[in-house]
Amino acid sequence: MRIAIDAMGGDFAPQAPVKGALLAREKYPDVELVLVGQESAIHGVLREIGWPTLPKGITIQNATEVVEIADDPATAFKKKPDSSLTVGLNLVKNGEADGFVSAGSTGALLAGATLVVKRIRGLRRAALAPTIPTANGRAVLLDCGANAECTVEYLLQFAYLGSYYASKVLGVDKPRVGLLNIGAEEEKGDTLRKETYQKLKEAGERGELVFTGNVEAKEAMLGQCDVIVADGFSGNVMLKSIEGAGKLMSGMLRGVLMKNAGTKAAALLLKGGLRDFKKTLDPNEVGGTALLGISKPVVKAHGSSNELAFCNAVRQAVEVARSGIADDIARDIDKMRLDRAEKAE
């Protein structure tokens, strides 16, 4: 197993991805790593942290260009063919790596992955599929921003993608699929939701999905389902609202704990528990967001990823690669097509 890491992407590149690779190599000794980026910059980091040579199992793939914020995400991979993004994706495409991790621009990674590594044949769209914390573990929420405007077929396919991911990568037995909506009843929501509901219900009746109906954002967070199906706009709003609420509440809690000597003493007593609490909400602990629907594993690490986050994103790419979900999806793609019912009739 060999995972390529974009050494130039993210707020703390190249330090964080290089250190993350060293950490991942130590934690997962059966995984080889390829650092993709400017050779001199990568060596610079290694010198800084006192590694004169790379350990066995980590190699460098030189890439002279860097995708910048100013680059158009849709075309960056093409206009900068020697960027760490494009070179890394080509390693995956050509079978020289089994997965790619990048903390660079989401849009550029998505466009590049779709057009270089390619979508699984028959899938309409790839989806950003992060996991969110819930009252009984985690749920996968997709799409989360790759597709602001969706059709019924996109959403139907997201349900299958999420279901395979929850089952094969997160290890959930018979994952429950919920359609993110503004009410639980069948007739709730807009036209897109009403039509999608029917298609998901049919898939449930055929035994292909465990469809639990519409789910409101609140109930989803309380653990009502394992897969939350959303258009990229409302999925993104949900994800960012959770992040915002988490940040707001953490800040308020910090204020409560740091108020005076007595509360500071209390904070000390709570230290261990609060650490676990923070850990549950820390995106660095999760790793990254899988791009589901791409024919090989591509993981978007958070822009502000630290070395731990890169290490966890590598673990995630390995898990996706080992799960074989891309093969499962390719095999079952006919089930996920809206014209299948019409064809069968």
Added chain:
Amino acid sequence: MRIAIDAMGGDFAPQAPVKGALLAREKYPDVELVLVGQESAIHGVLREIGWPTLPKGITIQNATEVVEIADDPATAFKKKPDSSLTVGLNLVKNGEADGFVSAGSTGALLAGATLVVKRIRGLRRAALAPTIPTANGRAVLLDCGANAECTVEYLLQFAYLGSYYASKVLGVDKPRVGLLNIGAEEEKGDTLRKETYQKLKEAGERGELVFTGNVEAKEAMLGQCDVIVADGFSGNVMLKSIEGAGKLMSGMLRGVLMKNAGTKAAALLLKGGLRDFKKTLDPNEVGGTALLGISKPVVKAHGSSNELAFCNAVRQAVEVARSGIADDIARDIDKMRLDRAEKAE
């Protein structure tokens, strides 16, 4: 000033609304109240809590019917003309009350308010406009579920409604309006967002609104704007995500505090601070959600409202009535029409 209260609506009716009316009468002695509902049920509550007669300034308006969950929200007000909902709304319509508070079905209240009390002439849609906690106070989020599918003109009008509300009811000087989107840049989002962005920008350039551009849900929670403009679908997703995240985190925090003797001691030290923390997130403290765009004040109290929540919802209805925003909107309605630019040209 006289506010009508639906004594039959909400999870804890008739107890909570009746007790809420008594509390509001005590706290706001210049506000008279009308309890609308089954006279016998209201008297039953009064006997239960040891009030043989109603205090001066609270009257009962008998209404024999009750809107039930099974009733179609769109037609309930019409099919049950002697329900607390319809009788209460008619009091407002006929000027016998200056505002109406109900914790009953949102859909039924919205339909009834729109068709009995009526929208302000020229407004396309009324909006549910709750306030949400942010890092620097509160922001009004609209629409939050009244309109799952929106047009550019609806969103433009919501921006004005929210801006008047923030300024006149919440007391914000020059409220900053943000368009809820999945990225901050002008070109982000779907067609609806891109077109709305331009209209809001123009309104900003005319000096009618303080438009601060697109806002992501996370930044909105961190206090980037005072008015968050959303279609009813994504606004509802945002609201419910915040509620879910709050509930999830509160539950986790409770686990941390109740773990052992040491953490319980810490919890005691933090008591005061945690109370304020909970208060900020408690929907009962806010009161309710204003239905903006209706020609007279109608406030939807949370379904699980307790007496404090009813009392706060009464305060909110009074504030809306005193603010005169319905008159402001009616006066400025021409500014909020999409055909105005074309007309002027």
